Amino acid sequence: MKKFVLLFVLLLTLLLLTSCFKLSYAVLTLTVNPVGDIPAGTEVTFSWGLTSQDELIAEDYTLHIGTVEVPLGDSTSYATTLETGDYEVWVTANFQTRTGVFNKGPASTESNHESFRVYSSGIDFLNAENEYATDKVTIEWEPVDGLTHSYIYSLDGAAGVETADCSATFSGLSDGWHTLSVKIAESGELPATFDFRVDTTGPSPMIYGSDRTAANLADGDIRPFGRYAYIGWEFNEPVSTVEIRFRDAEDLSVWLTDWIPWDPTVSGMLVNDELVTLYTPDGIAYLDHIFEIGHSYLIYVSGYDELGNWGYGYMTFRFDERYDNSEKPEIYYFPNTITPASTDASGTMEIYVVAPNVRDYALEDIHDYYEPDTARDANLMYIQTTLSFDNGLEVEDVSFPDFMDDMKDLSGYVADEGEVTLCRGFVNGEDEPEAQGDVLAVITLKFGVDMNGESPVIAIDNNYFIRDSNNRVIDGIVVDNFGYYVNIPAPEAAGM
């Protein structure tokens, strides 16, 4: 028995030494191309080789990509594209070799393990807005692939800064547009960019208005040739809120108004020394007689831009006319006395039509200082106006107080339904003994009981004629053509 065992061992040793009973031995080497972290979408080629001092006669490979096994038979390479992520890859092989006449194996072996990352270069910026009313801005981002990266960013083309954070904060930014470029540090792709605007400055209005530009009649501010001015403005950026305000330019301590909310869609207004229309966000309002002719004022126009920055501008303006407010030639009416109707008698309403300063306006040579106005008038010769009134009223009487000393009055009227036309002529001849006054006419209207408590509208018509003794128009007289409600009290209220 001992001899048998010894003979077996000697035989085995002889076989091993003659390589006819050696175990198969080979080295399996894996290479990955490209090397290193791989951008998503790039084809990855895995190549391997099995080297042995013996002749390989059979090989069967399996590629391991993480937990995924890819049997590949005797192929020695495999190309694919991979999703983003971290990978460990190796190859296993089952093989057989031959030495001389003796086959060895089958045996198996495993290659080196290779680790790499497939990544995406995409970056998503997380800031919800790109406009800031501050000079300190933080911009955040995240990688599309969700992996941990380091980044290189650059603001407005400055040198790149590397960071492991997914944000960058900038201070002291100037107003205007900026561009932040961010890339994954290892990426060879172009960086993603984020454009944002910094605006810390409020809107600025350019204010302009009616003006004379020649003959030294204007000095850059709003100086219209008359008592009206159109003032307009344009902001240098969109505004969400607008306000205006008026100030006395000759006494800066005096503000005529507080800030008045203004409809931002309306970019101008008509100002004058009487009623000024205000276009507010809540509707139309008005200023009543706050400006005087011959006085300088300031208009301030302010606005908030869409980021909440506030800015304003101002401009002086001044009305000029051939008269100041105290000398303004006007024609208007007012109700003097109103007696309600009773069952026994008609009610009456006494209307005074007055024309202050009209007579003197034509007579006085008040235009000398006011070049280039060359309107020269002769004496006042004729005034014709029409008073119109609602149904329910009718003319009972019209009287004409003396209006011009040293001239003879030729006065008359024409009454029709709903109106009475006053015709006052002033001609050469004997003056009436009465002293002159500013009342053009006293109109007595009568009405019935059905008008008690009512508010009929009465107005001086737009059809009026004012002529001098050469039959030329006397220009510049202000006639109030508005219709006004005139309240007729009920008898109880009138103490009847």
Add this chain to the structure above:
Amino acid sequence: MASALFAGSLIDEATQRAAEINSKIAELGLPWKAGVSEVLEEYEAAGISSLDSLINKWAGTRDLPEKARKDMHNYFFNDSATTRDAQLYSTEFLYFAMFDTPLPSSFIQIHTPVRDQGFHGTCWAFATVASFESALQVQKDGLTGEATIFPWKLEEDNYDLSEQFVAFHDIDWDIYSESWYDPLQSDAIIQDSNMDVGGNQHFSTYNSIRYGIPQESDFPYSTFDLNPWISWNPTNNSWEENLIRSTKTVGIYYGDELSWMNFPYQMYINSIKEAIIKFGALGVSFSVPADFNYYVGGIYIPTTNQLTGGHAVTLVGWLDMDAVKELGWVSSDATSVEVYDPFTGLTWYATEFWVIKNSWSPYWGWNGYYVVPMVSEELYDISATYGFGITPWMIEYRMMYVPLFEENYALTEDIDFNDDGDVDEADYQLLMDHMFTYDSDYDISIPRDGYVDHEDVTRFLMIWNDAD
């Protein structure tokens, strides 16, 4: 007229455009020619190189807003006006034919020579002054025109008034426009501005009354200063002493609206002709078709419906078919001239033609003038029936104006209405009793219009003062 012109960008461009228009004229068989006027040499020498900017300046009349036109209608044809420039309206006197004047078949009224507005949008000032000067010749000097086929034969250079001054007194269009829509303004506001932005004779004729017009030598026209405003440039301190003022403005109402209101055609046409004969050349206006600037002769009919702006000119007279035949513009056997209107697509036939003095120098057009078809009765009736037909390129589409100088009309009307030998309050009261009636006994206004109103009352007062 064609001329040998030196090469330049302005001339080159105009030459090319004129050639295109002549091709269109030939295609349509129209009786006018396009060319490049010698006046463009002057503009090119002054440094103007953009033809479009020149055309823009030449067309310097701005239309009144539609609301103004509607309210003017209300003013004249209802009892009340709704606008605040009521004082302006109070000086306008609508004239309707009295059929008291012989009307020749062709007639050119006396007028002053063709002027040149240069590189400013001041056509409206030139039309105002041209009409003003002709009105002085007719009303003050007693001159009159005659039947002739050449309008320049009736040029009389005895008045030269200042278009610069008239143009200086343009209105502030921002204030005017804004006041139309301001709910707190019961009237449109008229206020001066001297910006060179175009104007309208509605205002300049009013200014002729309140401001007057000085001499050209006292306020010379600045043709090529390229400023965006009109300068104040009196040459002497006593310029005001030579101001001439009109008294009121005679107006011929919009032809298309008159047709809609069923005013007869002959009433409308005779209103224009009578006004020319009685008062002088009329200031008129029209929208300018894009080919108009190239007119060099003939009867102008647009080949295009593209417009380049509004323009004011002076209507000096009219021609009949015999006259245009004599000028060689139509064949000797023609009985009318076919007018195809590219704006409406209508074709109508004209037998009379307006002669118009332009303000682009005597080297433009037909020695500074041009001729257009007069609206026919057929077209007028189409307008009356269907509400369209008279189109913006026609002068009948807008108001026409001529100033009236009342001091030249002797105060001779009899105002002793009760024939008691005295003129006193009783006569005035009779006049009051007949206000707003058509009683011709009390129609003493200048001009007479068959209606008794403020014009008759003021005439009464003037006669009273004159007799005193």
